[in-house]
Amino acid sequence: MIKTFKIVVLGGDGIGPEVTDQAVRLLREMEPYLSGVKFDLAEHRVGVGEYQRSGNALPESTFEACRTSDAVLLGAMGLPNVRYPNGKEIAPQLDLRERLQLFGGIRPIRLYHESDTPLKGYGKDEIDFVLVRESTEGLFYGRDVVADLDADEAINELRISRVGAERVCRLAFDLARKRNKAKKVSLIDKANVLSSMVYFRHIFDQVAKDYPDITPEHVYVDAASLFMVRKPDAFDVMVTENMFGDILSDLAAGLVGGMGMAPSADIGEDAAVFQPSHGSAPDIAGQGIANPIAMILSAAMMLEWLDHTETHRAAVALETAVSEVLSDPSHRTPDMGGKMSTTQLTDAVSSSLQKIL
């Protein structure tokens, strides 16, 4: 019995295609070692290039392919100099999140080598937490509103729905259970000031009752950002509103080497998109020096999510290979002060992987 996983590959813009190529290469290399598993990898058009070609950054055929896939691998989308007439950037990943109801933005943060962190006193694996960002509402709820630059004011709404808060809190508690570390979930809110956050906290507390084995905790978002730089090892799983999650996940990535090191998954009930936290980095696109690690780790998250014994084994192997490779601090791309090219670093992961599988 062969299980074929339908994986949509969206390279996107800037360095997006360069890094997705590396992930695709590693998936193809792993395939023969996995018994009973095949990857049906299909590239689709998306992003700024597609917007300029067809006027639609997320063509319906691409969306349909994503909707009916087992998982989507996404590189990066958007370019600072190409915008919609309303001034906002082209970010079809936001449309995917909303249309596929990818409510859970999972952003694992892990330190692979002490030289990667700007913080004093932290070594390998001593920073290790996951941030879960609600990704369908919150302050991003207002993202379709168009600015009237001549008006006297501009307003956006921050929306927390019961359904939205509940499902993302459950996801966070499930994750804490699965991680089996501190078994703690920290809700990052601003319940001392905002009613939407009092509401969020109320739902979080209700969900927490179903997880007696997990310790729930409340941290104000301002305090959380301070703790992150002073005691990042105090966190296990954090869950928060969309905008707070956007801010805190970049900050968190900064603690372990920057956006090039930070994978992410946008998870829904029956769809999931895996993409590095970094953007399209047009300044280095085409030079072959983009950091492939965030993308490769995103592919590992995908393998974990696909929920098959063999993909789970592959996920662990891929993470282990990355961890081994990165334990040598000269295995770095220029964004991290290293000298390796995108393919050289992937080569290193690839050889390590062969030995593990």
Next chain:
Amino acid sequence: MIKTFKIVVLGGDGIGPEVTDQAVRLLREMEPYLSGVKFDLAEHRVGVGEYQRSGNALPESTFEACRTSDAVLLGAMGLPNVRYPNGKEIAPQLDLRERLQLFGGIRPIRLYHESDTPLKGYGKDEIDFVLVRESTEGLFYGRDVVADLDADEAINELRISRVGAERVCRLAFDLARKRNKAKKVSLIDKANVLSSMVYFRHIFDQVAKDYPDITPEHVYVDAASLFMVRKPDAFDVMVTENMFGDILSDLAAGLVGGMGMAPSADIGEDAAVFQPSHGSAPDIAGQGIANPIAMILSAAMMLEWLDHTETHRAAVALETAVSEVLSDPSHRTPDMGGKMSTTQLTDAVSSSLQKIL
């Protein structure tokens, strides 16, 4: 000709009175050295204690005193275990900001000793920027909304007004001019997604035209939080929306020793409140170990703001004294791993000050 400055002192809750006492003491000690300047210091009731006594955390008499004062020195307000019936904390500082239209939250961030920062590679004065937080609207605009916990959703509004954005941007540019360092103002926004931020950016750009000697810059809030931990020396003056400013200013304080080191000023057209960035810290209240530095530096900001040659001289003297004292890393309270008490540290500042004045 004697100029008497009317200063309202609001000790507030927890460690608030302990730290304001230190600032008041230093002001009294400086007074005889300042020619033609007197301080009329008057304490007023405010905060949780007052809420429990009279049901009003900000009595009208206190508000009137603040309104008609030259400046307000505030300790800390609120206690986590005492809340309004709607679940929110007692935070009359927010009422003061709104009612006195204290639109500019000025939060200077400066590193006094390398041992105070969790970041590698930064020494004395190598982190030195100011964050200007809009403090009357933004996402805090919705703070009076009451949560309906049985509803299907909860919504808060983020509001940017033309007047509000313009005045806070001007304040930031004026500050950059006065600081005379990199002469740069970074607007921290999310204009790639939110219309209110497209609007804010538009107004920022208009204001920037009046300051040809200052370099304006746009940084997305997520990227800004990453830059703060990876390249904090890239910033000079930052200006941002209320909620973003709340998050980023705590993060920034974390880079230089924590909330006990971070002074702040809430500035309006004709009123101003000076208070440490820290809260009431009930866990250490009454033990005499609260860090007085943030409060003392807030008093220095007040002296600077009072706009008199002699108070300016006093401001510089006070800052210099603090800087001198802190250049010895054993001059620290327990929150920073030190052994000094609140009064011991203030004593050190006081002796240093005598020599300077």
